Amino acid sequence: MAYLTHFILLLLINLASSQQISNTESSSSTTTNPTTTEDCNNRWIYIRNLPSRFNLDLLTNCSEYPIFDDFCPYLANHGLGQKTHTKSRSWYRTDPLLLELIFHRRILEYPCLTNDPNVANAVFLPYYGAIDSLKYLYGPDVNSSFQHGIGLFDFLQSDEPGIWNRHMGHDHFLVMSRPAWDFCQPLDNDPPIWGTSFLELPEFYNVTVLVPEGRAWPWQEHAVPYPTSFHPPNLACFEAWIQRVRRSRRVSLMLFAGGGGIGASPNIRRSIRTECENANTSMTKDNTGYSQICHIVDCSNGICEHDPIRYMRPMLQATFCLQPPGDTPTRRSTFDAVTAGCIPVFFEEMSARSQYRWHLPEEKYPEFSVFIPKEEVVFKGLKILDVLMGIPRSEVRKMRESVIELIPRVMYRRHGSSLGLRTKKDAFDTAIDGALQTIKDKLNDLSEQ
Numbered sequence: 001m002a003y004l005t006h007f008i009l010l011l012l013i014n015l016a017s018s019q020q021i022s023n024t025e026s027s028s029s030t031t032t033n034p035t036t037t038e039d040c041n042n043r044w045i046y047i048r049n050l051p052s053r054f055n056l057d058l059l060t061n062c063s064e065y066p067i068f069d070d071f072c073p074y075l076a077n078h079g080l081g082q083k084t085h086t087k088s089r090s091w092y093r094t095d096p097l098l099l100e101l102i103f104h105r106r107i108l109e110y111p112c113l114t115n116d117p118n119v120a121n122a123v124f125l126p127y128y129g130a131i132d133s134l135k136y137l138y139g140p141d142v143n144s145s146f147q148h149g150i151g152l153f154d155f156l157q158s159d160e161p162g163i164w165n166r167h168m169g170h171d172h173f174l175v176m177s178r179p180a181w182d183f184c185q186p187l188d189n190d191p192p193i194w195g196t197s198f199l200e201l202p203e204f205y206n207v208t209v210l211v212p213e214g215r216a217w218p219w220q221e222h223a224v225p226y227p228t229s230f231h232p233p234n235l236a237c238f239e240a241w242i243q244r245v246r247r248s249r250r251v252s253l254m255l256f257a258g259g260g261g262i263g264a265s266p267n268i269r270r271s272i273r274t275e276c277e278n279a280n281t282s283m284t285k286d287n288t289g290y291s292q293i294c295h296i297v298d299c300s301n302g303i304c305e306h307d308p309i310r311y312m313r314p315m316l317q318a319t320f321c322l323q324p325p326g327d328t329p330t331r332r333s334t335f336d337a338v339t340a341g342c343i344p345v346f347f348e349e350m351s352a353r354s355q356y357r358w359h360l361p362e363e364k365y366p367e368f369s370v371f372i373p374k375e376e377v378v379f380k381g382l383k384i385l386d387v388l389m390g391i392p393r394s395e396v397r398k399m400r401e402s403v404i405e406l407i408p409r410v411m412y413r414r415h416g417s418s419l420g421l422r423t424k425k426d427a428f429d430t431a432i433d434g435a436l437q438t439i440k441d442k443l444n445d446l447s448e449q
Contacts, residue, residue: 040112043436046120047113048163048172050127054152055104058131065138071095074306078105078415080231084308090232090241090414093306096212096332099177099227100128103210105415106428117163122439125174125207127152129198133182136196146187148196153203169206170442173435179213179328180221208438210431213330214355222438223355224431225410226332229308230339232413235420245341245404248316252295253288254388255318255342257311257333259300260326268324268347268374272384279385290319293385308336315340319396320370320388325351335410338368343399345384347374358434359409359427368402 062072074081074093079101081093094102104126107113114120129149136145156164164172176183176198185195198204199220209221232238256276261269276294295318297304297311304310311333315321321337322345329350337344346352346369353365365371370391376382391399408424425433 042121042440043112044114044120044122045107045110045112045432045436046115046117046123046163047107048123048125048156050125050152051155054132054155055100055126055128058128059101061131061134065134068134068138069095069302071097074098075101078102080414081229081306084229090230090237091308092229092231093308094227094229094231095306096226097130097177099212099224100130100175102227102412102415103175103428103431104128106412107432109415110432117160117166121171122436123163123172125152125172127174129174129176130178130182133176133178133196133198137182137194145185145196148183149198149201149204153201167206167443167446169204170446171439172206173208173210173439175210175224177212179330180209180211180215181213181328183211184215206442208435208442210435212332213328216350216354222358222434223330224434225335225356225359225412225427226330227412227427228332228335228339228410229312230411232411232417232421234418235424238408238413238421238424242404242407245316245339245407248341250317250319251290252292252314252318253290254293254320254322254345254384255295255297255314256322256324257297257299257304257314257336258324258326258331259298266378268378269326271377272322272324275384288389311336312340315342318342319400320345322384323347323351324374330355338403338406338410341400341404341407343369343396343403345370345372345388347372347377359430360406364402368399368406370399 059075062075063070074095075098076082077092079094079098081095081098084091084093107124107126117123133145133148135141136148141147156169180199182195183198184200185193185197187197187200199209205220207220210224211221212224212226214221214223230241232241254276256272258269261267261271261273263270273296276296279293295314297314299305299311315337318340319342321333321340321342323331323334323337325331325348329348330352334344334352344352349371352360352369353362353371360368370388372382372384372387377384408426409430411426412428413421413424413426
């Protein structure tokens with residue numbers, strides 16, 4: 001029964017994708033289309049036709065990694081996952097690993113697609129690289145991780161090689177739904193350590209790669225938001241959520257949704273837990289104006305990952321949402337917090353400021369977030385509470401409004417959404433703009449050499 005369910009899901013995905021490609025190609029095959037002539041100047045994208053072994057076929061292995069979560073249930077709704085409840089219109093149990101599928105489905109609706117690679121300004125590779133990497137990270141090919149991506153490159157060289165050779169890959173881009181750290185194992189590591197070597201392969205040095213977290217020295221990659229569980233289908237649903245965020249009573253000063261911080265070694269998560277426990281016992285509503293100083297939503301062992309109700313309701317009631325780094329600097333929780341209108345508090349520059357420049361403009365960080373160096377908290381005794389309580393209420397209101405203004409930029413609206421909602425650029429639209437500009441700059445640099 002499980003296999004049949006997965007087969008049906010894949011069939012539906014394939015049918016929808018094929019139909020959309022057909023519709024797109026028929027509408028973009030002529031330059032007289034009024035929606036594509038002027039608006040699409042310098043924005044044409046060609047979707048490379050890859051064999052299904054590089055994308056949809058990979059989804060059939062969704063339950064085959066014993067030490068990795070079964071992601072089969074989250075293939076529903078073209079990667080958005082199952083709805084949080086039967087009557088939900090905007091909320092899904094989204095798994096971040098499915099960003100590649102989400103992005104693939106959305107790009108099929110991009111209005112400036114062309115079926116002629118020679119006129120394209122960029123070439124999209126619908127390769128599910130992070131899903132393909134699971135066999136090296138968790139599966140039987142862990143000792144062959146240097147081969148991750150070689151099959152794709154061989155195909156690009158053998159099938160219509162002129163598409164690649166036109167700019168030697170400088171005009172190509174793809175999405176990989178795991179942090180870049182998972183793909184930068186040195187090729188000469190023996191024995192191999194964690195990760196694959198995709199980003200270390202010279203063959204792909206020229207390709208622009210969109211990932212949810214980039215390295216400190218970005219070469220190929222650019223960071224794009226993790227997908228949250230909020231995917232509105234129309235403008236009415238979106239505006240209803242915005243109104244709910246604005247009206248929500250913020251009864252908690254600060255909130256931390258996450259795990260960790262229970263060990264003996266000093267770290268920022270342990271400091272947060274200790275300060276929360278002490279603050280809740282020593283301060284009252286009378287001297288703060290809040291009914292709760294610090295709220296901790298325990299998300300240990302991944303219990304929150306596919307259950308947004310656990311953390312979104314508390315986030316709607318909190319003024320500040322703490323975003324300490326974990327195994328890696330960035331957190332999906334950052335974008336959950338923005339979606340809830342909760343002001344993010346960062347403790348490390350790599351957590352967001354030096355990552356999401358396309359979606360969260362670096363110069364605007366003081367307007368919508370708070371930065372507290374983790375070293376000051378962990379080793380010098382700086383109290384997070386003192387910093388946050390020191391921000392005037394009028395400034396807090398301005399910051400919250402700035403956060404709310406960012407919501408469209410960090411959400412991935414549902415595929416097939418209404419025309420009204422499409423007037424608001426979302427995370428996908430902003431990522432496409434960034435990729436096109438990056439590729440344009442690279443090609444201009446090459447022409448000047």
